[in-house]
Amino acid sequence: MGQRRREQNFREQKDDFDERIIDIARVAKVVQGGRRFAFRVTVVVGDNRGKVGVGIGKARTVPDAIRKALETARKNMVNVPMYGTTLPHEIIGRHGAAKVLLKPASPGTGVIAGGGVRAVIEAAGYRDILTKSLGSSNVLNVMMATMNGLERLMDIRQVASDRGKDIKEVSPFWGRN
Known part of the structure; x- marks a missing residue:
C-alpha cells in the first residue's frame, strides 16, 4: 500500500502545472451536405519556474478539445x-x-502584457517584464510569437562560458537583481 501511495504523490507533484485556457473557437469544415462544426482550443501550461508550453486541440466537443490541447502543451514544454524574476536580455x-x-x-515592475502574451509569460514564471505586440492581433499567432522569443533566449551563464569570459564582462547588469 505504501508504494502505491508514493506513486500517487509523485504523480500529483509531477502534474503541478499552471494550466490556462486562452481561446475557444468554433471552426467549420465544409463537406458534401453542409458544414461540420468542431472546436479549437488553445492552452498554455507552465510550472511557474522556467518551463512552459503551448498546445492546440481540435475536436467535435469542447472537453475533448481541451484534453487534446493539454496533452500537446505538455509534450511541447520547453x-x-x-x-x-525577469528575462536575461x-x-x-x-x-x-x-x-x-x-x-x-x-524588480517590482510586474508583468506588463496583455492577453495571450500575459498567459505565456506568467505560466513560464516571469514576474517583472515589459512586452509589446508589434504585428498581428491574432491571439494564436501572438502566443506562438511569444513562445518563439522565449525559446530563442540565451542563458547568460552559458554565453559567458562559451566566450570564455566572466559573467560581469558579458552583461553589465549582472549583480543588479
Whole structure:
C-alpha cells in the first residue's frame, strides 16, 4: 500500500502545472451536405519556474478539445532561461505576421502584457517584464510569437562560458537583481 501511495504523490507533484485556457473557437469544415462544426482550443501550461508550453486541440466537443490541447502543451514544454524574476536580455519573437517584443524589467515592475502574451509569460514564471505586440492581433499567432522569443533566449551563464569570459564582462547588469 505504501508504494502505491508514493506513486500517487509523485504523480500529483509531477502534474503541478499552471494550466490556462486562452481561446475557444468554433471552426467549420465544409463537406458534401453542409458544414461540420468542431472546436479549437488553445492552452498554455507552465510550472511557474522556467518551463512552459503551448498546445492546440481540435475536436467535435469542447472537453475533448481541451484534453487534446493539454496533452500537446505538455509534450511541447520547453525550458526558458530566467534572470531572477525577469528575462536575461531583450528579444523579438516572430510567428507569421505577429511580432512580440519581450523586454527585461527591474524588480517590482510586474508583468506588463496583455492577453495571450500575459498567459505565456506568467505560466513560464516571469514576474517583472515589459512586452509589446508589434504585428498581428491574432491571439494564436501572438502566443506562438511569444513562445518563439522565449525559446530563442540565451542563458547568460552559458554565453559567458562559451566566450570564455566572466559573467560581469558579458552583461553589465549582472549583480543588479
